[in-house]
Amino acid sequence: MSNVVLKCENLGIVFGGLAAVNDFDIEVHEREIAGLIGPNGAGKTTVFNLLTKVYEPTSGEIFLNGESTAKKTTVQLSKAGIARTFQNIRLFNKLTVAENVMTAMNQSMKYSLLEAVLRLPRYWKEEKAAREKALELLSIFDMQGMADVRAGSLPYGAQRRLEIVRALATEPSLLLLDEPAAGMNPAETAELMENIGRIRDKFGIAILLIEHDMSLVMGICDQITVLNFGQVIARGTPAEIQSNPVVIEAYLGKHKEG
Amino acid sequence: MNRLKAMNRTTRTNYLTYILVIAAYVILEVMLKGGGLKAATKGMLVPICAYIVMALSLNLTVGVMGELSLGHAGFMSVGAFTGTAATMCLVDAVPNTAVRLCIGIIVGAIAAAIVGFLIGIPVLRLRGDYLAIVTLAFGEIIKSLVGNVYMGVDQGHLKFSMFTNELNMSPEGKIIIEGAMGIRSIPKIATFTAGFVLIMISLIVIFHMVGSRSGRAIMAVRDNYIAAESIGIPAFRYKITAFTISAAMAGAAGALFGNNYSSLIASKFNIDTSILILVFVVLGGQGNMLGSIIAAAALTILPEALRSFADYRMLMYAVILIAVMLVSNNQKIKDILKNAAEKRTGKKLAEGGASDE
Numbered sequence: 001m002s003n004v005v006l007k008c009e010n011l012g013i014v015f016g017g018l019a020a021v022n023d024f025d026i027e028v029h030e031r032e033i034a035g036l037i038g039p040n041g042a043g044k045t046t047v048f049n050l051l052t053k054v055y056e057p058t059s060g061e062i063f064l065n066g067e068s069t070a071k072k073t074t075v076q077l078s079k080a081g082i083a084r085t086f087q088n089i090r091l092f093n094k095l096t097v098a099e100n101v102m103t104a105m106n107q108s109m110k111y112s113l114l115e116a117v118l119r120l121p122r123y124w125k126e127e128k129a130a131r132e133k134a135l136e137l138l139s140i141f142d143m144q145g146m147a148d149v150r151a152g153s154l155p156y157g158a159q160r161r162l163e164i165v166r167a168l169a170t171e172p173s174l175l176l177l178d179e180p181a182a183g184m185n186p187a188e189t190a191e192l193m194e195n196i197g198r199i200r201d202k203f204g205i206a207i208l209l210i211e212h213d214m215s216l217v218m219g220i221c222d223q224i225t226v227l228n229f230g231q232v233i234a235r236g237t238p239a240e241i242q243s244n245p246v247v248i249e250a251y252l253g254k255h256k257e258g
Numbered sequence: 259m260n261r262l263k264a265m266n267r268t269t270r271t272n273y274l275t276y277i278l279v280i281a282a283y284v285i286l287e288v289m290l291k292g293g294g295l296k297a298a299t300k301g302m303l304v305p306i307c308a309y310i311v312m313a314l315s316l317n318l319t320v321g322v323m324g325e326l327s328l329g330h331a332g333f334m335s336v337g338a339f340t341g342t343a344a345t346m347c348l349v350d351a352v353p354n355t356a357v358r359l360c361i362g363i364i365v366g367a368i369a370a371a372i373v374g375f376l377i378g379i380p381v382l383r384l385r386g387d388y389l390a391i392v393t394l395a396f397g398e399i400i401k402s403l404v405g406n407v408y409m410g411v412d413q414g415h416l417k418f419s420m421f422t423n424e425l426n427m428s429p430e431g432k433i434i435i436e437g438a439m440g441i442r443s444i445p446k447i448a449t450f451t452a453g454f455v456l457i458m459i460s461l462i463v464i465f466h467m468v469g470s471r472s473g474r475a476i477m478a479v480r481d482n483y484i485a486a487e488s489i490g491i492p493a494f495r496y497k498i499t500a501f502t503i504s505a506a507m508a509g510a511a512g513a514l515f516g517n518n519y520s521s522l523i524a525s526k527f528n529i530d531t532s533i534l535i536l537v538f539v540v541l542g543g544q545g546n547m548l549g550s551i552i553a554a555a556a557l558t559i560l561p562e563a564l565r566s567f568a569d570y571r572m573l574m575y576a577v578i579l580i581a582v583m584l585v586s587n588n589q590k591i592k593d594i595l596k597n598a599a600e601k602r603t604g605k606k607l608a609e610g611g612a613s614d615e
Contacts, residue, residue, distance in 0.1 A: 052488060078490030090485035092478045103474045104489040113499065116470030117463050123470065130471075148266060170489050 002030040004066070005081075005174050005206035011050055011060035012230075020046045021230045024060070028174065028206045028223075033196065035217045035238075036210045038227035039250060044210045045087055047227070048176050051208075052084055053077055065173060079107055083172035085163040087179050087210075093152030097143065097162055100151045101134035104169035137165050140202075141195060157188050161195075168199065175199070177209040181216050189213055193220050218242065226250065272465045275548040279461065283454040290450065298562060306558045307453025308334075308515035313538035313550035314460045315507035320536070321545030322468060323500045324480030325382075326390040328532050329397025333370040333508035334515065335404050335527035341366025341513020342441050342522055343434050347411055355447040362447075363456065363513040370509020371502050373400070378501040382494060385483075397532055405524035409435040440523035441516070448518035456514055457551070460507050464547060467503070476500045541582065 004027055011024040021043040028034045036044050049055045051062060053074045062069045064080055072080060083104075092100050109130060111122045138144045141161040146154065151162060160180060167175055180196070181189045193216050200207055211217045217224065218238040226234040226241060228250040234241060241247055286303065289295050312334060319327045345362035352358040377396050384392055408419045412431030419425055427433060435441055467473045478486040479493040486493055516522045538557060542549025560578065564571045585591055 054484065054488075074487040075490050075492050078488060084488055086485065086488075090482045090488075092481035092485065094481055095474065095477055099474055100478075102471070103478045103486075103491070106471050106475050107490045109471045111471070113467065113470065113472045116472060117466045119466060127470075166489060 002032070004028070005030055005032075005064070006051070006208065007063040008051075009061050009063075011047070011057055011062060013046065013050055013055055014058045019230050021050065021227075024050075024227075024230075024232060026208075026225055028208055030173075030206055031200055031204055032222045033200055033207045033209065033220050035221035035224040036208060036227060037212070037214075037217055037224060037241075038233075042227040043230040044227055045178055046230075048084060048178055048210065051077075051176060052082055078170055078172075081171075081173035082176065083167035083170045083174070084176035085160070085167055085178055085180060087182065089156075089159050089163060091151040091154075091159055091162060091166070093150065095151055096148050097138065097151055097154065098131060098134045098147040100162060100166050101137055101169045102130045104166045105130050105133065107170065134169065137168055138162075140168075140199065141165060157184055160184070161192075164195075164199070168203065173205055175205055175207045177207065177211075179210055179212065181211055181213045184213075186215075189216055192216070196220055268469070271548070272461075272469075275461060275465075275551070276458070278548065279454070279457055279551065283450075286450065299559075302558065302562060303450040304448045304453050304518040305515060306555050307450065307457055308511045308518070309535070309538065309558050310457050310551050310554040311453075311460050311511035311514070312508055312535045313542065313554040314457070314464060314547055315504045315511065316535050317539045317542070317545065317547060317550045318464055318467075318500060318504040318507070320539050321543075322464070322473065322480070323476055323497060323504075325385070325497075326387075326393075326536075327504075328390050328394035328529070328536065329377075329400070330393075330504075330508055330535050331527040331529070331531035332397035332400035333374055333505040334512035334531070335400055335524060336373045337366030337370040337509025337512025338516035338522055338527065339404055339407070339435060339441065339512075339524070340369035341509070342444055342516035343409060344513075345447060345517055346434050346441065346444065347416070349445065355445075356449075356452070359447045359449070359452055359514075359517055362517055363452070363510045366513025366516075367506040367510040370512065371506035374505020374508075375498065375502045378498045378505075382497045382501060394529065394532070397527075397529060401524055401528055404527075405438050405440075407435050408433070408437050438523065438525075440521060442521045444517065444520050444522060446518055446520060448514050448516075453514055456510055460510075461547060463503065463507070467500075472496060472499065537579070541579075541586070 006026065006028040008024055008026045012022045013020050024047060026034065036047060038044055046055065050057050053069070053072065064077070064082060067080070069077060069080065092103060095103065109126050111120070111126050115123050135144045135147060138147060143158065143161060143165065146158065151159065154162060160182070164177065164180065177196070181192055184192060196207065196209070197220055199205070221238055224236065224238055224241045225232055226247050233250055234244045234247050236244070290300065312330065316327065316330045319325060319330070341362040344365040345358050348358050348361060352361065381389055381392050381396065406421045408423045408425055410417045410425045410427050410431050410433040412425070412427050417425045417427070423437065425433065475486070475491045475496045478491055479496055483493055538554040539550055541557070542551070542553035557579070561571060561575055564574045567574045
């Protein structure tokens with residue numbers, strides 16, 4: 001069995017008496033794609049916000065590569081290896097595409113502000129390397145031609161792809177994708193699916209994704225966790241989930257007899 | 259020419275800004291030497307430089323960092339008083355005025371940077387309107403505090419007191435800062451060349467910072483705070499860096515400004531001055547450094563240029579300001595200018611292709 005990248009135990013958060021997420025458990029391994037699905041308002045994005053410490057969990061523990069993240073902040077978690085995309089796209093709109101990606105490499109760059117102001121050799125060296133790496137990452141989605149376009153003026157699909165590239169630039173061991181296919185047409189979704197698989201193979205990382213597009217979820221996920229009203233109601237392989245009566249009920253409602 | 263084409267737009271704009279500033283300096287310097295400037299205009303050169311640096315400094319906070327600061331005159335005040343007091347203390351120790359001015363500017367910048375850093379710690383935890391209001395309050399607090407400082411040199415020692423003059427100076431001692439009366443009989447050692455150098459240094463610092471990982475991080479926090487933290491940008495640290503540098507520049511500008519007049523009072527650096535500098539930044543365009551320079555220079559000269567209107571001078575100033583704001587924000591006019599520019603470059607390209615000798 002490969003390494004466990006992410007492990008959650010009894011994770012929960014209460015918002016003013018309402019348990020938005022309760023007793024959430026999951027294990028994601030290296031080179032594994034895990035899906036997190038559930039009806040609207042089930043608490044999927046809240047799980048992501050707990051994992052990245054946008055919200056502080058009220059109960060439970062998270063382990064990243066075996067280490068507890070209890071004392072870590074959002075910024076430190078990025079360094080520890082979690083990267084994410086957002087359901088409502090959050091790019092740095094006034095920066096160019098390449099700059100968006102290079103910003104995510106900030107942690108691995110060493111030159112100081114003084115070296116930048118004086119334009120010392122280390123500045124040039126690291127900037128050049130960062131730009132080259134940014135272009136290489138952008139080439140995953142064939143976006144190197146857009147490197148100098150402002151991120152805010154990109155078409156919608158490209159913005160979603162740029163978010164993934166930006167997340168990859170932080171060199172994560174766990175990638176969280178929040179509805180990567182939202183707003184994409186079937187052809188784009190199929191292409192995205194292929195690319196997510198390629199990313200997993202190329203970088204050898206664990207991926208946890210939230211998605212409503214069932215063709216994508218069922219097509220690429222190794223395991224699926226179903227959430228409803230903040231509770232895990234089912235877990236298993238895509239085939240198991242598809243035939244699980246509890247899941248069908250959560251999505252379609254209970255069949256009324258007579 | 260090919261190298262120029264290979265540069266990206268930002269780099270080209272930066273070089274254009276440097277070139278225009280240097281050209282303006284050379285022309286004005288030649289006119290100064292040749293006696294082609296009126297005395298009134300001559301006297302305005304240093305204040306214009308100081309206001310340009312103020313505008314650049316505030317543009318770093320407003321345009322690059324994306325936070326509205328309404329207390330920028332406070333940092334200018336700190337720089338002006340410390341910088342001028344420093345040059346006055348060093349009159350005998352450093353006879354060379356250029357060196358003394360340089361020390362004064364550095365002292366002003368450091369003092370303002372320290373104040374900016376300390377104020378930044380609580381203020382930068384806020385955002386948007388709240389931050390603007392608190393900076394306004396701090397600007398006023400600085401003004402009140404500076405207006406109550408007494409300082410003197412007595413037998414090689416510095417003496418301070420606050421609120422009342424309890425310096426107990428010996429007869430040969432020299433009072434430098436005298437509370438609300440400020441500093442008097444300043445030897446005016448600020449020069450236009452010093453102003454020019456200060457503008458160039460400010461431009462280089464800002465452009466090089468914006469083009470570095472720190473600048474990208476600061477702008478990332480401005481564009482999207484949550485996303486910036488999610489990719490490991492410590493937002494607060496980068497904001498306080500930018501704010502401190504911005505305050506240091508304002509302090510340097512203040513030191514230049516203070517050393518240009520024979521007297522200096524704290525109430526000069528009030529909310530009106532902060533707003534005036536904000537007007538330079540907004541009129542010139544947020545994040546647009548060349549725009550800030552032009553707006554600062556034009557709006558400093560304008561009241562002088564309107565002297566012939568006598569009593570209606572400030573009315574005309576306001577009318578012109580409103581007209582410029584309306585025109586520069588009019589989408590139709592922007593489109594027309596853009597089209598014209600495109601036509602011209604289009605033509606040039608066509609010509610360039612045909613007559614490639």
